[in-house]
Amino acid sequence: MLSAALRTLRLHWAAFAGAFVALALGTGLIATTGLALASSLDAPAQAPERFADAPAVVRPAGEVSVPTPVGVRTAPLAHPRAVTPAELARLAAIGPTVPDRSFPVRADGGPPGLVGHPWSTAAFAPYVLTAGRAPERTGEVVVTGDWTRPGAVLRTARGQFTVVGTAGDLGFENAVFLTDRQAAELSPRVDQVVVSAPRDRVLAAIAPTRADRGSPTPLRLLTGPDRRHADPDPDRDADALVTVNALLGTAAGMTGFVSVLVTAAAFSFAVTLRRREFALLRTAGATPGRIRRTVLTEALAVGTVAAAAGCALGDRGAPLLIRYLVANGLAPPWFTLTPAGWPYHVAFWTGLLAALAGGAGAAWRAGRTGPLEALRDASADRRRPTSRTRLTAGAVLLLAAVGTAVYALFTDPGDLLHRKTYTSRPLLLIAEAVLLLPLLVRPLTRLLTALPARLPGASGLLVRENVSAQTGRTAAIAAPVLVTVALAGSLLGTTTAVREAETAELRARTTADFVITATGPDGLDQAAVDRFRAVPGVRISPSASSAVFVLEEGTALIRSDARAVEPGGLAATTRPPLVAGDIRDLDDRSIVVNDEWARHRVGDTVTVLRGDGSPAALRIAAVMPTGTGGNGVYVTPRNAPGAVVDRIDVALGPGTDRAAAEAALRRAAAGRPGAGLAGAGFADAGLADAGFAEATVRTRAEWIATTVPAPDRRTTAGYTVVLGIALFHTAIALANTLLMAAPGRARELALLRMTGASRPQLVRLAVAEALTAVVVGAVAGAAVVALHLASIHGALAVLRVPPTPPALPWEVIGAATAACALIATVCALISATTPAGGRPVRPRRGGSLGARVAGEPGR
Structure with a gap:
């Protein structure tokens, strides 16, 4: 064998x-x-970076830990606490200590992500001066990298500084080092402490005392490789x-x-x-x-x-x-x-x-x-378009695809919107369509060629008869086109549909005329909020990003993003969709949740851990639908300790001039730097002109457009990899099918030459047949995309997302079809211009018995 x-x-x-x-x-x-x-x-x-040479680092734990029957569950805190003065004093009593502070710095002409530190911590990286000297007085700094030089004046949102030295760039941060005293004035918060003392004494010093029982998270000692957890992104x-x-x-x-x-x-x-x-x-x-x-x-x-x-x-x-x-x-x-x-x-x-x-x-x-x-x-290709086994397998896959989608709609519709799900789910539909494609070839070909077949000349009729008669060859050409079109349309079409749904959800939820967002990660202080509140004719709703944690079913620690809002202003600038309750009932003893929570009945009490890890028992005041995931949780600022205002929604009062209010808001956004700089001795003049506005003022439409951006370069590159694989296989399959079919069609084309067809006519016929098969595959692929997107829009409807008009991604389908058509045209031209394809022959009588039985002219 x-x-x-x-x-x-x-x-x-x-x-x-x-x-x-x-x-x-x-x-x-x-x-x-x-x-x-x-x-x-x-x-x-x-490996440790900022504290590679530090003996030991003490810092508050950055995660919340909850014991459960199946083990300890942990989650990163939204607002890790600082080292308290009492804890700092106990550590200083056992040995030399160096408090560490980190705060963002925005400098004119500087690289993004600048971060400030006390100069005393530079030795632990270690940073080495490449030019100049260390900072000794207020207003002097050392910067890392080569983007500036000693003697330069550094204009920042925190004041003007003189660069007195530069240090080598270690690759993990762009740092600005100030004197320890000035760093403490700009950022009183102590993030961590470098300690030089025996391990047992440090452990005894960080053990909780009665005075520390109110602290939600304990201190943690980091030595050896664990010191990397003191880095900004461990x-x-x-x-x-x-x-x-x-x-x-x-x-x-x-x-x-x-x-x-x-x-x-x-x-x-x-x-x-x-x-x-x-x-x-x-x-x-x-x-x-x-x-x-x-x-x-x-x-x-x-x-x-x-x-x-x-x-x-x-x-x-x-x-x-x-x-x-x-x-x-x-x-x-x-x-x-x-x-x-x-x-x-x-x-x-x-x-x-x-x-x-x-x-x-x-x-x-x-x-x-x-x-x-x-x-x-x-x-001749007169066999049934598809076997019973193939038909059964295709029907089973179709039922499986539809059945799982319907099941998800009733049990977990949000799962259909996850990238992993909508990337893999179309594969069932694609496999089903490929199995049933031979059954669809003849009716689709008849439909697509109905008009060309009626035109004068025999070309349209020949294309229709050849393509519909050779179902095996047509299906072999159409199948890879179906796969490519269906994958491209499903991936990019779902991304577009979800993005449009998120935009519609934001548009329906936000009623503010303007949205103000902080330009830096340090947010907006109370002085900035007061300046916006003082603008005449407006009502503002400051809010801060936070999180809450809830233990569901006794074993799963679930984190939910939250917004800390003032209840009065929320109703004036936001119209959140509600399943039950009233958003105006939110207060310091209550919480607004969504229906994805295990407990989501109005009036029930839920025990949560707040963003800093502290526990709280809160009553459910209202329940929102889950939506696309943007409907998180609302709490008051009291239940978001450590959260900093990063957004202000602004509603105009009756009769307020919009242009005048916008101008006043923009002046407030470009006001003086935040609190904490008054004692630093810096002048504020010219800082706004340098582009250091504390906040950005956008209209409602502008904010929605920036909040739901188009896919970034990384997402596009990822899709390019996946779709490139599909298109690569399509090119192989089309070339394989068309070139393999060329020898078998040599006699057919030669007989057409005998009837008077010219070589260009035969080439056009071969190309037209290949393109017809490509269109058949594209139509079947578009049908797969339509079925998949129907499940996506069904999930959005179940999740109570504001309706968006369903539409196929025609640009994507057209681009994929055009790429496949180009490949098919090139391969068809090659197969139709082979020597055997253009040589006239004369059928002779006689020949073998097998040839006469098969109906083929003898040789």
């Missing part, structure tokens, strides 16, 4: 070349993404790979899925081209089982060699993919390839199974007919 299969492969190598290339490249892509994924699973251990490296993991996992899944479809189509079409061979074998006495075993053996041979070649391609492709991810900001600069063996095994066995899966379907069809039916089937 093996020797016969190898001789067949040698004889029909052209028919299997496309399947080999598709499988090798598909396996190579799986190996490439697998190797990159293996490199992203474990981030390198992040999990930076691990978090940077979250996007890489998600992207590569999705890309690997898409690659495997599309590879199976393309390989199955390639083997299926290869068997279709060999129907005459199988017909003669059946006439000679070959059993269906023998034919099936022959085809499966061929698939095994091709699959083994192609999978091995794909693994070799993956070894070369993984470094290129990693460089692309780094260049487009999807991965951190330090991300490199890590040797791993399991991606090769996954790629090889996936490729081999894909070949066997594709060969199994082709083998079943090759051996399921009797000898006379096989001979009759060899002369």
Whole structure:
């Protein structure tokens, strides 16, 4: 059997070349993404940075811990507390201490993300002066990097400073060092303390006392590698790979899925081209089982060699993919390839199974007919458009896709809006459509070519008859187009639909005429809020970002984003959608939740942990729908300790002149710096002119547009990877099908030449047939997109999101279809201009018995 299969492969190598290339490249892509994924699973251990040379660091715990029957549950706090003066005094009593403070600095001409520190902490990194000297007096600073020089005047929102020295850039921050006294004046809060004392004495000093019992979180001693938790972003490296993991996992899944479809189509079409061979074998006495075993053996041979070649391609492709991810900001600069063996095994066995899966379907069809039916089937594509097994599998997948979507609508509609869900869910619909595509080819072709077939000339009629008669060839061309169009439309269409829903939700919820947002991470102080409140004819609603934690079902610690608002102003500037209750009932003893909470009945009392970890028992005053996720939680400022105002909604009073109010708000936004600078001895003149406004004033429409932005560069690059894989496979499949079909169509085209058709007419006919098949696949793909988006809009309706007009992403569908049409046109031109395609022949009488039975002219 093996020797016969190898001789067949040698004889029909052209028919299997496309399947080999598709499988090798598909396996190579799986190996490439697998190797990159293996490199992203474990981030390198992040060493201490700011306190690399510090003996020990004491800081408040940055997370809340809750014991449960299944273990301790932790979550990062929204507002970690500071080291108290009493705690600082106890630490100073046991040994030398250096308090650390960090605060944002915005400098004219400086790099983004500047952060201020006391100069005494610079030695722990350690920072080394490259020029100048250390700061000694008020108004003197040392900066890191080479973006300025000693003697320069640094104009910041916190005043004017003279640069007296520069230090080397260590790569993890852009720092500005002030004297310890000046840093304490600008930022009284102590974030952490460097301590030089025996460990046991430090532990005794940070043990809670009666005076500290009101503190929601304990102090934590950091030594050795744990000192990295005192850095501003201790999990930076691990978090940077979250996007890489998600992207590569999705890309690997898409690659495997599309590879199976393309390989199955390639083997299926290869068997279709060999129907005459199988017909003669059946006439000679070959059993269906023998034919099936022959085809499966061929698939095994091709699959083994192609999978091995794909693994070799993956070894070369993984470094290129990693460089692309780094260049487009999807991965951190330090991300490199890590040797791993399991991606090769996954790629090889996936490729081999894909070949066997594709060969199994082709083998079943090759051996399921009797000898006379096989001979009759060899002369024309008159078999049923799809087998009962294929029809059943397609129907099952369609029911599964629709059933799971309906189940999600009734149980967890919000899950349909998650990126992981709407990336994977369309695959069921795509697989179902590919299985049922042969059943749809003939009616879709008749519909699409109804008008061209009625036009003068025979071209339209020939296109309609050829495409609808050769359902196998048409389906093989249309299937990869369907996959590409459906993937592109589903991914980008869902992103657009969710973004439009978020915009509609914000538009319906916000009634403010203007929205003021803080320009820096330090927010707005009370003096700034008072200036906006003093603008005549306006009513303001200051709010701050916060969070609350609730233990659901006794085991799950759930974090919910919250807004800390003043109840009176909230009703004037916001119209949140409500399921029950009244937003005006919010006070210091209550909370507004959404219906995603386990307990969400008005009047019930819930025990929550506030943003700083302190507990509170609050009554539910109102309940909002979950929506797209923007309907979080409302609390009062008293229940958000540590939160800083970062947004102010402004409503105009009756008769207030809009232009005058806007001008007054913008003047207030460009006012003097916040409280805490009065004693620093800095002048405020000219700071507003330098672009250091404390806040940005936007109209309601402008704020909504900036709050729901378009996908960023990283998201676009991620979609490019996934859709590029699909388009790559489409190009392989189209080239494979059209070039494999070229020898079989040589006699057909030559006979048309005998009837008077010119070579350009034959070329146009071949291109028109290929483009018709592409349009058939695009229409089927658009139908898949429509079904998928229907479930998305259904979820939005269940979540009570303001309705948005449902629409297909025609631009995306058109672009994907145009790309596929271009590929199909090039391949059709190549297949139609081969020497065999343009040489007239003269049919002669006689010929073999098999040829006469099959209806083919003799040679």
